[in-house]
Amino acid sequence: MLVVRVLGPIEVELDGCAVDLGGPAPRRFLAALSMAVGTPVSDAVLSEWVWGADHPRHTVGTLRVMASRLRSALGAREHLQRGNSGYLLAVPPEWVDHQQFAELITDGVRLLASGDAARAARLLGQALALWRGDPWPELDQAAGSAAERIRLVELREVAVEELQAARLACGDTATAVADLSEAVTAAPFRERRWELLALGLYRSGRQAHALAELRRVRELLIEELGVEPGPALRGLEQRMLDHDPNLLLVESERPHSVSQSASTLRPVGRPLSVFIGRREELGLLAELLAERRMVGLVGPAGVGKTRLAVEYCAAEANTTDRWLVRLGDVHDGGAVVTAVATALGLVHITGDPLTLVRRALTMQPGLLVLDNCEHLIEPIAELAVTLLAGCPELRILATSRQPLGIDGEHVLTIEPLQTVDSDGADGAAVQLLIDRVRAARPGWQPTDDDLAAARDICASVDGLPLAIELAAARERAFGLAGVAAHIRDRLDVLGPTPRGSLSRHASLQAAIGWSIDHLGAADRAMLLRLWPFEGGFGWEAAEAVQSGATDASVLASLASLLDRSVITTDRTPSGVLRYRLLETIRRYCRDIDPDPEATRAAHAEWVRALAGEQAALLTGHRAGAAYRVLAVELPNIRAGITYDLACHPVHALRTTASLQFAWGTLGVLVDGRNLIRTALDLAADATSAERAHGLLALSIVSFHAGDPREALARAESAMGLLGGAVERELWLHALMYRALALTALGDPIPTRAAVDAVIAEVERRPAPDWIRGCAQFGQGLALLMEGQPAQAISWLRAARELSADCGHLWCEGMADVVLALSILSDPDDIAAAGEALAAIDRALTVFAQQSNTSDALGAAYAAAYALMVRGLPEQAIALRAAAVHHSERVGADPRRYAQFAHPAVIERMDRLLSAAPAAAEPDLSWTAMVAMIAEAAGRPL
Incomplete structure (x- = not known):
């Protein structure tokens, strides 16, 4: 048989022989398992209990080696098992002394209450004989054993008292008085001991001594604690003064009533650090608890649920009784009621603990705070339902990472602190970080660089208060800039949880691991x-x-x-x-x-499929929805392409090329251009068609970025690879992109030849309507360059109508933009300016459906010319400056279509801009720009 003793330094015996457990780490390992005997303990919890914040690099492997050595020492593999949820000590509860200890005391107190004092004394004496010292000294204060250790220590104190009560009931007064005289010295504020001592003295015929002891304890309580003795002591004193004959009867003396125990409740303590932010949540919590009886504070690890609950309790200190029950260290659902009873001060538990808890909360209603409920949802929810049903004036506040899921529960979700407030100022997250740094460095004032680093840190840790406080603890070692640089890739740069913190975890990793391990x-x-x-x-x-x-x-x-x-x-x-x-x-x-490689590969595969599916829709009626999907998924698309560039560059080339229309439309031209170039450089195994597709994507992106020469060169390189119309769709793209680049270079002769080639190819064989619309658009551009605006306008209108019919948003919008510029052939025709503004307004509506940022900015730039002709120079200059400013941010060239405006308009715009630079407003918002154009076009907003 295996015997495990933890009431004192851990000892293990196998068949009567002592087992050598080895050094401190394996002793802590086995001690941790013994606390939850029969229940698996996860690797993360074991790591925290065995090593605290200084865990080894390869924790799982080290635990495995340690477990193997312990199995050899214990002589049987089945005693120390490994399951999906962690390691467990698989022995009967009676083989572990703390389990025997608790059972003996429970049985002894029950027998005493039923009148069997002799058997009660025997069991309580056996329990105390097991005690060799404080439980689990190997785990120290850094482990999560505090609650269980406190419970066992309290049980021992109860056993000491109830053993003497049993002896008095059996008539062994002399032994009881002798032991009680030592007991009141060891714990002078435990009134139960004084009550039993006075009763023993009285029964020994020493009534004066008994009354003197009662007066002594009264003076002690008043001087040290400022409180009067409880009802039991006061009642006993009065009975002695009245010479109550029943005091001399030898009978089972029952423990204190629940109401007497509950009268000694203490308020919830508040941490010493400054509480920052959460004023709105505090107000909302107060409103909810004023109206509802069950409220759950729910949020992720480290978000500050416990701190918010404690701050609420402290703010409400004068209005109601409050009890905080810390359940994070309770691992057995059956111990939940005991933990609540302990928090309520019910130390003399005889009978059903739940009945006593209900009675206490019925007699003294208030707010019961159940903290850290996520790992014991079922038993806690069951207890909450029972208490709410049986205690009509009780309210419960539960903090957890998930709701209890009971009827009537109102869930208040706690979000991380904001890094930036709605007004653009630094949010509570940054304020918290600065405050905690100042606490360690009095007089410190952050520089601009410090504030920038603080914002980066808060963003990197999602505004989680626990992470922010741990980051502040590292400022002295690395500076805020150093913390910001390291924290993007690794969480272990964060400091350990400070002493006195409400967090029960040694680190942020441990707090997160607690969520995931369960x-x-x-x-x-x-x-x-x-x-x-x-x-x-x-x-x-x-x-x-x-x-x-x-x-x-x-x-x-x-x-x-x-x-x-x-x-x-x-x-x-x-x-x-x-x-x-x-x-x-x-x-x-x-x-x-x-297997992180397989995980990233699966994500990259999804990105490829997503990009291919949505890219196929970008020239039809579902383009608007496809662009919106791509806009939302841009961060994922970048991540997937980055993985493929490192592992599968041909896939990266296919994806970047398929998104040729999206890079410019979504305003990420710089990223798109760089990714396409990198893919072309790395994809040495790509086919000619794949490389041509990549070159054409780079051509159209370069055109939108204002680099028509590279756009032309890339289109012609692609044509060289294709060698004709073998890949017809790519060939058509090449012809179109070459023509578009030539229009931007401003030479009408090669432009006419390129446009004619596009039209000839379209007429030679059937082509999709969106390509036919693009061919008509190219014809309009060529005619404008040749000085034939009337004919150009006719082609542009045809291109717009055909594109609208087939759902090609880009050509529909761009036809209207260039149409507007062509209408402005007379710089003094105000009526034409109104028509041009209406066309641009239509184009902006189309670009909004497409999420097309770069071409919308080009349209706004064109609108500035129309405003100039309209006689609104100040608005024209402001709009032009804002379009340039926002285009620089996304890497687009808003001037690429300006060549189609009348030279006189361009000259006048440039002259006014250089004469009045102060009139420009580069920070004009996009919403304000659209509103300005709509108003000038006469469209109601």
Whole structure:
């Protein structure tokens, strides 16, 4: 038989022989398992208990080696098992002394209450004989054993007292008085001991001594604590003064009533650090608890749920009784009621603890705060339902990473602190970081660089208060700039949790690990497939990266992860729901992913499929929706292409080329251009057609970026690779892009030849309507360059109508832009300016459907010319300056279509701009720009 003793330094005996456990680490390992005997303990929890913040680099492997050595020492593999949820000590509870200890005391107190004092004394004496010292000294204060250690110490104190009560009931007064005299010295504020001592003295015929002891304890309590003795002591004193004959009867003396114990409750303590932010949440919490009896504070690890609950309790100190029950260190659902009873001050538990708790909360109603409920949702929810039903004036506030899910619960979700407020000022996250740095460096004032680094840090840790405080702890070692530089890729740069913190975890990694370790196998497997997603994902994307998942299982896991605050949700401007991992959780999942390469590969494969599907829609009626999807998924697309550039450059070339229209439309020309160039350089194994496709994508992107010479060169290089019309669609693209580049170079003769080649190819064989519309658009451009505006206008209108019919938004909008410029052939025709503005306004509406940023800015630039002809020079200059400013930000050239305006208009615009530079407003917002154009066009907003 294996015997494990933890009531004092850990000892193990196997069949009567002592077992050598080795050094401190394996002793802590076995001590941690003994605390939760029969229940698995996860690797993350074991790591925290065994090593604290100084865990080894390869924690899992080290634990495995340690477990193997312990199995050899214990002589049987089955005693120390490994399951999916962690390691467990698989022995009967009676083999572990702390389990025997608790059972003996419970049985002894029960027997005493039922009148069997002799058996009660025997069991309580056996329990105390097991005690060799404080439990689990190996785990020290850094481990999560505080609650269980406190519980056992309290049980021992109860056993000491109830053993003497049993002896008094049996008539062994002399022994009881002798032991009680020592007991009141060891714990002078435990009134139960004084009560039993006075009773023993009275029964020994020493009534005066008994009354003297009662007066002594009264003076002690008043001088030291400022409180009067409780009802039990006061009642006993009065009975002695009245010479109550029942005091001399030898009978089972029952413990204090619940109401007497509950009268000694203490308020919830408030941390010493300054509480920053959360004023809105505090107000909302106060409103909810004034109206509702069950409120859940829900949010991710480190978001500050406990601190908010404690601050609320401190703010409400004079209005209601409050009890904080810390459940983070309670690992057994059956111990939840005991933890609540301990928080209520019910130290003399005889009978059903739940009945006593209900009675106490019925007699003394208030607010019960159940903190850290996420790992014991079922038993805590069951307890909450019972207490709310049986205690009509009780209110419950539960902090958890998921709701309790009971009827009537109102959930208040706590979000991370804002890095930037709605007015653009530094938010509470930055203020918190600065405050915590100042606490360690009095007089410190942040520089502009410090503030910039603080904003980066807060953004990198999602505004989580715990992470911010731990980052502040590292400022003295690295400076804020150093912390900001390291924290983007690694969380271990953060400091340990300070002493006195409300967080029960030694580090942010431990706090996150606590969330993830308690997930079910399916939910955990899904989570570890989601970390490569940048900027969020939809449920279809989550399904695509799972192997063998079904719609139902994916939706169920997403709902479960959302309930547990492991993922969050956002909504796009169009109202589409998207899921997102906080950056801290993403990095943690990346670090623990057993196969990160496969995870990234699955994400990249999804990106390829997404890009291909949406790119095929960009020239038809579903283009608007496709562009919106691509705009939302841009961060994921970048991440997938970056992976493919490193591992599969041909795939990267295919994806970047397929998005040839999207790079300019979505305003990411610089990124698109760089990615295409890199893919072309790396994809040595690409076919000629694939390289031609990449070159053509680079051509159109270079055109929008204001580099027509590179656009022309790339188009002609692609034509050389294709060698004719073998790949007809690519060939048509090459012809079109060459013509477009030539229009920007301003030479009408080669432009006419290039446009004629496009038209000839379109007429030679059937072509899609969107390409035919582009050919008509090119004809209009060539005619404008040849000085035939009337004919050009006719072609441009035809191009706009055909493009609108087939759903090609780009050509529809651009035809209107160039049409507007061609209408401005007379710089003094105000009526023409109105028609041009109406055309540009139509174009902006089309570009908005397409999410087309760069061409919309080109349209705004063209509108500036129309405003000039309209006789509104100040507005024209402001609009032109804003268009240039915003175009520089996205890498587009807004002037690329200006050549089609009348030279006199351009000359006048340039002259006025140089004469009045102060009139320019480069920070004019896009909304203001659109409103200015709509108003000038006469369209009501």
